[in-house]
Amino acid sequence: MLQGTASDVGKSLLTAALCRIFKQDGYRVAPFKSQNMSNNSYVTPDGKEIGRAQGMQADACGIAATTDMNPILLKPSREMSAQVVVHGKPFRDLGAREYRESYLPHAEGIVKEALGRLRAAYDIVVIEGAGSPAEVNLKDRDIVNMRLAGWADAPVLLVADIDRGGVFASVVGTLELLEPHERERVRGVIINKFRGDASLLRPGIDWLERRIGKPVVGVVPYLPDLALEDEDSASLDGKRRLAGGAPSADRRLDIAVLRLPRISNFTDVDPLLSEPDTVVRYVASVADWGEPDAVILPGSKNTAEDLRFLRAAGLEAKLLAFAERGGRVVGICGGYQMMGRRLLDPEGVESAAAETAGIGLLPLETVFAADKRTERVTGKAAMKFGAGREVNVEGYEIHMGRTVALEPADAPFRLRPLRLPEEPGSWHRDGAMSADGKVWGTYLHDVFHNDALRREWLNELRADKGLAPLLEATRFGELRKQAFDRLAEHVRKHLDVGNIYRMMEG
Known part of the structure; x- marks a missing residue:
C-alpha cells in the first residue's frame, strides 16, 4: 500500500508505476483505492463510473477496469456536499457530516468485499491511500488509509513530495501522529519529485533513516511530460507549465x-x-x-x-x-x-x-x-x-x-x-x-x-x-503505452524494487 504525507504527492502515478513493474515481472496485478474524491472519472467497459486514476492504473496493469478497483467515488458538487457513487452508480448526494456519521460504517463492508474479490483474482493488489493517514480527526472511521492497511495486512510505503518543501518534517510529523501499531506497518519511505543533485540530499536521508528507524527505499526524480492522466484538479497548475510558454503567432x-x-x-x-x-x-x-x-x-x-x-x-x-x-x-x-x-x-x-x-x-x-x-x-x-x-x-x-x-x-x-x-x-x-x-x-x-x-x-x-496542415496524426494511444513503460523504467531505476518484494513476502 502507498500512503502519502499529503494530497498530490504522486501516489497515483507511483501506484501505476508499481502496477506496470509487477506486470512486467510476470504477475497478475490490479490497483485498488477504496474511496476516491475526484470529479475526474472513468467509465468501465460495463458502463460504470470509477475514479480516473484507477482506470489509468488498470490500463497500466493491462486489464479491464472494474468497480471493485474503486468501490466508492465521491464527486464534490456543492460546498460541503458530494455525490456518492457506489460500485459505479450514484447513491445520493450527502453532506460531509452525514457521510461520515451515517454512511462510513456501512461503507466498511463494501470496501472489504471489493478488496477480497480482487485479492482472490490477482497475485498482487497495489493499494493507494488518500490524502494523509495523519488526519487525527478522521482516523476513527477511516476506510482508505491505516485501518484499510490493517484489514489487508498490507505493508505501507509512505510517499513524500520534496518539490513542495519540508520533506523531512512531513515524514517525521506524519509518523509521529500515527499510533505505534500504525508506525510499525510503515516499512519505508519514498521521496518523490526530486530535482537537482541527489548527492546533496544524502546527509538528509542518513539523518531521516536514523531518526525514524526505517529505510528510504527510493528518491524518485521528477519526470516531466508524462502523457498520463491526473486524479484531480490539484495538478492543473503543473499542467499549464508543462504545456509550454507563450505561443508563437505564426507557428x-x-x-x-x-x-x-x-x-x-x-x-x-x-x-x-x-x-x-x-x-x-x-x-x-x-x-x-x-x-x-x-x-x-x-x-x-x-x-x-x-x-x-x-x-x-x-x-x-x-x-x-x-x-x-x-x-x-x-x-x-x-x-x-x-x-x-x-x-x-x-x-x-x-x-x-x-x-x-x-x-x-x-x-x-x-x-x-x-x-x-x-x-x-x-x-x-x-x-x-x-x-x-x-x-x-x-x-x-x-x-x-x-x-x-x-x-x-x-x-x-x-x-x-x-x-x-x-x-x-x-x-x-x-x-x-x-x-x-x-x-x-x-x-x-x-x-x-x-x-x-x-x-x-x-x-x-x-x-x-x-498555416499548412500537418499530415501526420500524433498517436496518443501509443504515447500513453510508451508513457507507462517510461514511468516503470524510471521508477524501477530509482526505487529498491527488490526490497519492496521482500516487504510483500513478509
Whole structure:
C-alpha cells in the first residue's frame, strides 16, 4: 500500500508505476483505492463510473477496469456536499457530516468485499491511500488509509513530495501522529519529485533513516511530460507549465481551456498537450484570456454554478465576443450544456436554481434529472472536416442532463453504445453545432483522444491562421503505452524494487 504525507504527492502515478513493474515481472496485478474524491472519472467497459486514476492504473496493469478497483467515488458538487457513487452508480448526494456519521460504517463492508474479490483474482493488489493517514480527526472511521492497511495486512510505503518543501518534517510529523501499531506497518519511505543533485540530499536521508528507524527505499526524480492522466484538479497548475510558454503567432496554436471551479474530466484535453503545434492554457480570469485560436468549455460537476462563475469573472462576455468574431468554440458535457439557452433543474439535482440562462451559442435546452447516463460509445463525427470525410470516434458519456434542440441544428456526432450490436435502432445523434461548424458541443468525453479527429480539427485552426496542415496524426494511444513503460523504467531505476518484494513476502 502507498500512503502519502499529503494530497498530490504522486501516489497515483507511483501506484501505476508499481502496477506496470509487477506486470512486467510476470504477475497478475490490479490497483485498488477504496474511496476516491475526484470529479475526474472513468467509465468501465460495463458502463460504470470509477475514479480516473484507477482506470489509468488498470490500463497500466493491462486489464479491464472494474468497480471493485474503486468501490466508492465521491464527486464534490456543492460546498460541503458530494455525490456518492457506489460500485459505479450514484447513491445520493450527502453532506460531509452525514457521510461520515451515517454512511462510513456501512461503507466498511463494501470496501472489504471489493478488496477480497480482487485479492482472490490477482497475485498482487497495489493499494493507494488518500490524502494523509495523519488526519487525527478522521482516523476513527477511516476506510482508505491505516485501518484499510490493517484489514489487508498490507505493508505501507509512505510517499513524500520534496518539490513542495519540508520533506523531512512531513515524514517525521506524519509518523509521529500515527499510533505505534500504525508506525510499525510503515516499512519505508519514498521521496518523490526530486530535482537537482541527489548527492546533496544524502546527509538528509542518513539523518531521516536514523531518526525514524526505517529505510528510504527510493528518491524518485521528477519526470516531466508524462502523457498520463491526473486524479484531480490539484495538478492543473503543473499542467499549464508543462504545456509550454507563450505561443508563437505564426507557428503555434493557442488553445484556451476555461478553468471552472468545479471542473470535471479535464483529461479530455490531455492529448492536445502532446501535439507539437499546440499550447494549452487554463484560463480563470479575463487577464489570462490573451488571443486564443480556440476556446474549450470543459465538463463541470455543477454546470449552473460554474456558469455563474464565468459571468461574474467576465469570461462569458469574452467568450461571446470571441465567437461573434468567428472564433472556434468547443463545449464538452457540462460545457456543452452551458452553450445552450436554458438550464432547467426542477428537482435541484445540481443546483438550487430551478432555471439558469445559458450562454446562447447554440439553440439548446438542458433539463437535469436524477438518473445518470454512463456509457462507452463508438461512432462517427458527422461534421465534415477540411478533408471532406467522416471520422471514426470512440469515447464515453457520463452526464445527468438531457439536452434537446429548440431549433433545427446539425449534430456533430452519430453514436451508439459500444456494448450493443451495430443496428439501426442503436444509434443516436449527439451534440449540436453552428451552421459554419466553428462552434460545437458534445456529450462525448475523450473526443480529442481520437487521433484523426483531433488532427483534422487542429488543421482547421491552422488554416484559419494561414498555416499548412500537418499530415501526420500524433498517436496518443501509443504515447500513453510508451508513457507507462517510461514511468516503470524510471521508477524501477530509482526505487529498491527488490526490497519492496521482500516487504510483500513478509
